[in-house]
Amino acid sequence: EDQVTQSPEALRLQEGESSSLNCSYTVSGLRGLFWYRQDPGKGPEFLFTLYSAGEEKEKERLKATLTKKESFLHITAPKPEDSATYLCAVRGIGDTDKLIFGTGTRLQVFP
Amino acid sequence: EPEVTQTPSHQVTQMGQEVILRCVPISNHLYFYWYRQILGQKVEFLVSFYNNEISEKSEIFDDQFSVERPDGSNFTLKIRSTKLEDSAMYFCASSGQQGGNQPQHFGDGTRLSIL
Numbered sequence: 657e658d659q660v661t662q663s664p665e666a667l668r669l670q671e672g673e674s675s676s677l678n679c680s681y682t683v684s685g686l687r688g689l690f691w692y693r694q695d696p697g698k699g700p701e702f703l704f705t706l707y708s709a710g711e712e713k714e715k716e717r718l719k720a721t722l723t724k725k726e727s728f729l730h731i732t733a734p735k736p737e738d739s740a741t742y743l744c745a746v747r748g749i750g751d752t753d754k755l756i757f758g759t760g761t762r763l764q765v766f767p
Numbered sequence: 768e769p770e771v772t773q774t775p776s777h778q779v780t781q782m783g784q785e786v787i788l789r790c791v792p793i794s795n796h797l798y799f800y801w802y803r804q805i806l807g808q809k810v811e812f813l814v815s816f817y818n819n820e821i822s823e824k825s826e827i828f829d830d831q832f833s834v835e836r837p838d839g840s841n842f843t844l845k846i847r848s849t850k851l852e853d854s855a856m857y858f859c860a861s862s863g864q865q866g867g868n869q870p871q872h873f874g875d876g877t878r879l880s881i882l
Contacts (some may be wrong), residue, residue, distance in 0.1 A: 658807050688868035699771075699858050699873035700872065707868040743810065753798065753865055754812035 658683040658748045660758035668764045671736055677729040677742055677761045683750030689727050691720050692743040695759065700743055733767045769793040771874035773859050780849050788844045788877045790859030798869055799842045800860040801834065803827070810858065816842065817845045817865065846879075854881045 663683040669675055688707055692700035700718045704713040706722035713720045715739060729742055741762045744766065745755040772791045780786045792799050803811040815822040816834050833845045842861075846853055856878050860871040 688870075690870055692873075697875075697878075699773075699860075699875045702870045705868045705870050723813055745810075747868075752813070753815045753862075754800070755802075755810075755871060756812070756825060757810040759809050 657722050658746060658750065658756045660744055660746055660756055662742075662744050662758035662761050665759070666762045666764070667698070668766065669731075671735055671765055673731050674730070674732045676733070679727040679729070679744030679758055680725060681727070681744075681746045683746050683756075686746060688747045689722055690745045690747075690755065691718075691727070691729055692745065694741045694743055703742075706753035715721060720756060729737070731763070734763075736765045737767055739763055739765045769874055771859055773857075773874035773877050775877060776875070777878045777880070779882065782851055782881050783823075783848050786844075786846050786849055786879065788857050788879070790842045790844075790858065790874060791840050791865070792861030794840070795874060796821075796861035796863050796872075798862040798865050798871075799834075799836070800862075801844045801874075802818055802858045802860060803855040804858065804876075805855045813844075813857075833859055841851075849879075849881045851881050854879060 661680045663678045691703040694700045704720040709724045711722045721728045741760040743760045745757045774789045799816045804810045814824045814828045831847045856876040858876045860873045862871045
C-alpha cells in the first residue's frame with residue numbers, strides 16, 4: 657500500500673533560520689509527488705509537482721527536491737508569513753488519480 | 768487566479784439528517800474530487816468524478832455518500848443520513864487533466880459538524 661511519512665511533525669524556526677522538511681514515500685511507481693501549503697481553516701494550496709529523481713523546483717524561499725525514496729522542502733531564510741502546515745502527497749501507478757497525503761509538518765517562524 | 772469555491776463554509780446538522788456540500792470547480796477543469804480531513808488527521812481521498820461518472824471511490828465513500836454535477840458549474844457531495852463520525856472538513860478539488868504529475872487544486876473546504 658502506498659504511504660507517505662512526513663517529519664518532523666512540528667518545527668519552530670527563528671526568522672532567517674533555514675531548515676528542511678522531509679517527506680518519505682513508499683509507492684509502486686511514482687507518477688507525481690506534490691507539495692501543498694495549508695493555512696489554518698483553509699484548503700491545501702498547491703506549491704510544487706516533482707516527478708523524476710533529481711528534479712528540483714523553486715518558488716521564492718522554498719525549494720523542493722526529489723530522490724527515489726524521499727523529497728525535501730528546503731526553506732531558506734524563512735519569514736513569519738511562511739508559518740503554515742506543509743503537506744506532501746503522492747500519486748502512484750496503482751492509485752489511478754487519487755492523492756495519498758502525509759500528516760504534514762507544522763512550521764512556525766518567529767520574528 | 769482561478770480558484771475552487773465551496774459553500775457553505777460551515778454546516779451544522781443533526782445526526783441522521785441529509786446534507787449537501789457544494790463546490791464550483793475551476794471553470795475549464797474536467798476532473799473533480801472530494802477529500803475529507805478529520806481534525807488532526809490526514810487529508811483522505813473520498814471520490815473522483817469525470818464525464819458524469821465516478822472514476823474511483825475509497826472505502827469511506829459508502830452508500831450514504833453520493834456525488835453529482837447537476838449543471839455545468841456545480842459539483843455536489845450528498846451525505847444521506849449523517850453520523851457523528853462524518854464530522855470533518857470536506858475539500859473539493861479539481862484538475863485540468865487526469866493523473867500523472869497534474870496537480871489538483873483545492874477549495875477552502877466546508878466544516879461539517881454533526882450533533
